[in-house]
Amino acid sequence: MADTLANLHQFFELVRYPAGSALCLAGAILCVIGTIGVMRFPDFYTRMHAASITDTSGGTVILVGMALMAPDWAVVVKLGVIFWLMFLTSPTASHAVANAAHTGGLQPLIGRINSKRDDEEDAA
Amino acid sequence: MTAAALIAILLGMILLLIRTLLGPTLYDRVLAVNSFGTKTVLALGLLGFVMRRPEFLDIAILYAMINFVSTIAILKFFRYRSFQVPLVRRGGQGGKRNG
Numbered sequence: 001m002a003d004t005l006a007n008l009h010q011f012f013e014l015v016r017y018p019a020g021s022a023l024c025l026a027g028a029i030l031c032v033i034g035t036i037g038v039m040r041f042p043d044f045y046t047r048m049h050a051a052s053i054t055d056t057s058g059g060t061v062i063l064v065g066m067a068l069m070a071p072d073w074a075v076v077v078k079l080g081v082i083f084w085l086m087f088l089t090s091p092t093a094s095h096a097v098a099n100a101a102h103t104g105g106l107q108p109l110i111g112r113i114n115s116k117r118d119d120e121e122d123a124a
Numbered sequence: 125m126t127a128a129a130l131i132a133i134l135l136g137m138i139l140l141l142i143r144t145l146l147g148p149t150l151y152d153r154v155l156a157v158n159s160f161g162t163k164t165v166l167a168l169g170l171l172g173f174v175m176r177r178p179e180f181l182d183i184a185i186l187y188a189m190i191n192f193v194s195t196i197a198i199l200k201f202f203r204y205r206s207f208q209v210p211l212v213r214r215g216g217q218g219g220k221r222n223g
Binding site: 018020021022024025027028029031035036039044047051054055058062065069070071078079081082085086089093094097100101103104106 | 125128132136151152155158163169181184188191203
């Protein structure tokens with residue numbers, strides 16, 4: 001039993017740096033995907049959907065990857081504090097921005113992307 | 125691979141700066157700045173792990189707190205044009221309205 005535990009510990013020590021690096025890279029790719037969505041989506045509300053990818057999956061995956069690479073437990077606790085802060089503040093900030101935009105009278109784009117030009121042609 | 129992740133996040137931060145400068149409305153800019161702050165937290169953590177100094181996470185915690193406060197402060201300022209307005213209704217209790 002103790003032998004098995006020692007083997008598991010040795011395997012974990014061997015595998016944690018490559019696994020942590022791969023998780024960090026995967027989370028960074030998720031962040032880039034969310035940013036490309038923020039750049040290319042046509043509307044504020046759809047851009048908010050793309051930005052939430054960065055806040056939720058990208059951040060969580062990168063933090064888990066960094067926790068796998070952590071040298072001691074204090075670093076893991078700090079990463080947990082960062083995760084807790086992001087877990088609480090990111091949905092609140094998103095709700096505040098969306099509520100402010102809705103209250104300020106920003107209308108979402110409804111229909112297909114190029115349907116606005118059709119409407120203008122119909123009106124003209 | 126951690127350095128590659130850091131470079132990818134820096135690329136995303138540059139794209140978000142472009143959205144901040146281009147953004148057609150105020151809310152696009154606020155959203156881009158908020159996302160930029162989240163990416164700053166992640167980039168600081170990754171920078172600490174690339175340089176083998178995880179003490180950078182303390183600065184990342186600080187940025188995670190400042191980011192939320194700055195977003196709410198910007199939104200409040202552009203709603204009321206002042207920082208002096210209280211956001212909580214005085215004497216209010218939960219969802220109950222006291223006139």
